[in-house]
Amino acid sequence: MDFLRPASWEEALAAKAEHPTAVPIAGGTDVMVEINFDHRRPEYLLDLNRIGELSEWEVGEENVLLGASVPYSAIMENLRTELPGLALASHTVASPQIRNRGGVGGNLGTASPAGDAHPALLAADCEVEVESVRGSRLIPIDAFYTGVKRNALAADELIKRVHIKKADGPQQYSKVGTRNAMVIAVCAFGIALHPETRTVRTGIGSAAPTPIRAKAAEEFLNAALEEGGFWESRKIITPSIAKQFAELASGSANPIDDVRGTASYRRHAVGIMARRTLGWTWESYRGEGRSSIEGVA
Amino acid sequence: MRVNFTVNGRQQEADDVWEGESLLYVLRERMGLPGSKNACEQGECGSCTVRLNGLPVCSCLVAAGQAEGSEIVTVEGLADYAKHRDDSHPGGGCGSVCGGTSLQEARQWQAKGTDGQTGEGGQLSPIQQAFIDAGAVQCGFCTPGLLVAADELLERNASPSDADIREALSGNLCRCTGYETILDAVRLAAARQEETV
Ligand SMILES: Cc1cc2nc3c(=O)[nH]c(=O)nc-3n(C[C@H](O)[C@H](O)[C@H](O)COP(=O)(O)OP(=O)(O)OC[C@H]3O[C@@H](n4cnc5c(N)ncnc54)[C@H](O)[C@@H]3O)c2cc1C
Ligand code: FES
Ligand code: FES
Numbered sequence: 001m002d003f004l005r006p007a008s009w010e011e012a013l014a015a016k017a018e019h020p021t022a023v024p025i026a027g028g029t030d031v032m033v034e035i036n037f038d039h040r041r042p043e044y045l046l047d048l049n050r051i052g053e054l055s056e057w058e059v060g061e062e063n064v065l066l067g068a069s070v071p072y073s074a075i076m077e078n079l080r081t082e083l084p085g086l087a088l089a090s091h092t093v094a095s096p097q098i099r100n101r102g103g104v105g106g107n108l109g110t111a112s113p114a115g116d117a118h119p120a121l122l123a124a125d126c127e128v129e130v131e132s133v134r135g136s137r138l139i140p141i142d143a144f145y146t147g148v149k150r151n152a153l154a155a156d157e158l159i160k161r162v163h164i165k166k167a168d169g170p171q172q173y174s175k176v177g178t179r180n181a182m183v184i185a186v187c188a189f190g191i192a193l194h195p196e197t198r199t200v201r202t203g204i205g206s207a208a209p210t211p212i213r214a215k216a217a218e219e220f221l222n223a224a225l226e227e228g229g230f231w232e233s234r235k236i237i238t239p240s241i242a243k244q245f246a247e248l249a250s251g252s253a254n255p256i257d258d259v260r261g262t263a264s265y266r267r268h269a270v271g272i273m274a275r276r277t278l279g280w281t282w283e284s285y286r287g288e289g290r291s292s293i294e295g296v297a
Numbered sequence: 298m299r300v301n302f303t304v305n306g307r308q309q310e311a312d313d314v315w316e317g318e319s320l321l322y323v324l325r326e327r328m329g330l331p332g333s334k335n336a337c338e339q340g341e342c343g344s345c346t347v348r349l350n351g352l353p354v355c356s357c358l359v360a361a362g363q364a365e366g367s368e369i370v371t372v373e374g375l376a377d378y379a380k381h382r383d384d385s386h387p388g389g390g391c392g393s394v395c396g397g398t399s400l401q402e403a404r405q406w407q408a409k410g411t412d413g414q415t416g417e418g419g420q421l422s423p424i425q426q427a428f429i430d431a432g433a434v435q436c437g438f439c440t441p442g443l444l445v446a447a448d449e450l451l452e453r454n455a456s457p458s459d460a461d462i463r464e465a466l467s468g469n470l471c472r473c474t475g476y477e478t479i480l481d482a483v484r485l486a487a488a489r490q491e492e493t494v
Binding site: 001002003025027028029031032033035036037041042045047073083094095096097098100101125180181182 | 355
């Protein structure tokens with residue numbers, strides 16, 4: 001095994017081009033488990049820790065540019081307002097020790113259907129900026145997950161940062177597990193209201209071979225909200241709409257039975273989480289409406 | 298490969314380190330600092346917790362080469378680290394011990410006839426003393442990791458709520474105590490810290 005320690009992004013890209021089999025290591029919270037248990041013996045480890053810019057973020061007009069190695073703990077502390085869904089999801093990852101090391105780049109690299117960043121990223125909407133010596137490209141999050149623990153990266157590419165839409169409305173994240181800390185999701189659900197475009201986006205974790213959006217549920221809800229004038233009136237969402245949203249979300253899940261839960265339990269839980277998180281976010285949206293009216297008065 | 302980093306304030310070096318080797322392995326097997334424990338090697342138990350540039354991390358999940366040039370604090374250096382923090386950086390920490398604890402001094406934590414029950418014979422940090430006084434140590438395997446995590450909590454939050462304590466220690470498993478005495482110990486250390494301020 002060789003340990004490569006590029007001091008800059010350019011050096012890292014050059015190293016990855018020269019050794020496409022090199023395994024990047026950021027927080028190491030996935031990679032080191034595999035090495036410790038002899039599940040993986042890479043020829044080269046490509047340490048990204050010396051590349052400072054990967055641990056930085058930038059809040060722009062429309063997007064947050066989140067460096068691939070920004071640890072979960074920093075997201076929770078600093079980006080709660082801009083990325084509320086991702087901050088909530090980050091807080092459910094493992095433990096403080098793991099959150100001090102692990103980050104979104106590693107979660108995307110592993111691309112596990114259970115990764116907690118994914119539902120939040122799908123709901124918020126984002127693009128993954130990847131680069132190689134050949135150039136850089138932006139991969140829409142909807143095209144990023146290509147199979148069980150597979151993603152759209154080419155062998156010579158590295159993830160530089162993620163361009164995540166800044167929240168323009170309330171976001172929520174819900175995760176089912178056996179306890180509060182150190183739990184891999186049995187299943188998870190992320191939701192983001194986008195009042196500017198009058199759309200709702202979702203993300204489902206651990207209930208299909210890849211992280212997915214509940215597209216049928218989104219389409220139904222977007223139409224129902226538009227038709228009923230809910231975005232302007234901010235009135236309570238009719239229970240029948242919420243119910244159908246939940247059923248459609250549950251229907252878009254394609255889960256399996258495994259040690260953490262059965263497929264039917266997961267399908268059921270996705271529906272419950274969809275209804276609850278819609279309720280929570282819509283309540284905050286209504287609250288924002290009230291406070292802005294009071295503000296004017 | 299060779300790795301260099303600072304452990305408990307002193308520059309250390311290890312040779313012939315395998316590229317996939319963890320920081321935990323290097324500390325325990327190459328530097329003779331077995332205070333950090335190896336129980337799961339997969340980030341689940343927290344018994345290997347050390348400070349890496351100030352942050353509590355599972356040393357079993359840090360590749361030794363990634364620690365190159367960093368500042369590490371292990372349980373063996375905790376007493377000196379806490380003392381140094383009180384003396385030189387009241388209200389915060391520098392993530393290291395500016396003066397340093399030599400490997401020789403750090404290794405004095407190996408049992409050698411002093412009374413391991415009460416900690417007599419070695420200088421203890423306040424959190425270590427509180428663990429003893431509250432009866433928070435049974436088999437002791439989880440203790441080093443818990444001490445490092447709890448000490449870091451008290452460094453950043455002088456009067457933590459019970460929820461804060463639970464959150465900060467949520468990555469550390471204990472199979473013996475049932476956790477109540479551990480919570481007592483952290484509350485005790487926090488209360489004593491307030492008295493002295
Ligand atoms: C005890 C424990 C509990 C966990 N609990 C959770 C949990 O609750 N939720 C959850 O989502 N995850 C959990 N994980 C998994 C892990 O912490 C996350 O997937 C984390 O986001 C990985 O980030 P990292 O920086 O540590 O990745 P690493 O281990 O460094 O890398 C992970 C993968 O991504 C690749 N990679 C990393 N950075 C890049 C880059 N810039 N470009 C291209 N590829 C890259 C690596 O080659 C590797 O394949 C847990 C892990 C442990 C050990
Ligand atoms: S040995 Fe590192 S967390 Fe268990
Ligand atoms: S005292 Fe035995 S594991 Fe905690």
